[in-house]
């Protein structure tokens with residue numbers, strides 16, 4: 001009996017050692033460029049990354065950083081610098097996730113139709129700051145899909161806090177409240193979004209909004225498609241700020257599952273009926 005117990009103990013130790021080695025191996029291959037540990041859920045996923053629009057938001061370099069990260073996660077990445085690709089149904093039908101980095105700019109009717117139909121059918125859509133939160137300003141159907149639109153960043157570059165209001169969701173899990181020095185987006189938002197993080201305005205420039213609470217990170221559905229948005233990421237350094245980057249890549253991974261998971265209701269009305 002004692003021999004069997006010892007034998008079991010040896011096996012138990014061996015299993016622990018093996019588990020430690022496997023964990024170390026996984027950690028090694030899952031640490032991204034900015035030191036955040038993530039488990040890859042993007043392997044084999046087809047991701048379309050479209051960039052363009054206002055150069056002040058550094059769309060090209062941001063798209064390069066994101067596409068390099070996606071390739072490390074073994075995603076199949078298509079990069080385009082034109083919204084014309086949204087009208088190409090052969091490509092759009094195959095895509096699991098669209099990431100967009102286009103501030104302002106315009107979009108043609110057949111392109112916006114291609115984009116919205118693809119998301120409605122189940123493809124995920126993800127992005128940050130003006131890249132999806134201030135695109136195609138005159139297109140209300142686009143804003144209906146995103147769930148918000150940038151309208152101002154009072155005071156320009158500011159020091160402010162981001163408050164995580166859901167520390168259990170996979171996108172904001174284990175992220176504490178944090179501070180940033182960047183633009184603080186004031187947005188017109190869909191009051192039915194599921195909000196994961198907020199910020200409070202302490203604006204001296206616009207005193208009437210002192211104390212205003214504004215969503216920073218939200219998720220929603222558009223048809224069968226998952227939509228993820230974070231307002232953080234003005235310049236490249238703001239996008240790759242540790243917590244902002246973690247939220248962004250978690251959001252990308254969450255939205256990339258859109259076609260592969262059962263959907264739960266994400267309507268989260270803030271007003272009582």
Ligand SMILES: [Zn+2]
Nearest residue numbers: 129130183234
């Ligand atoms: Zn900006």
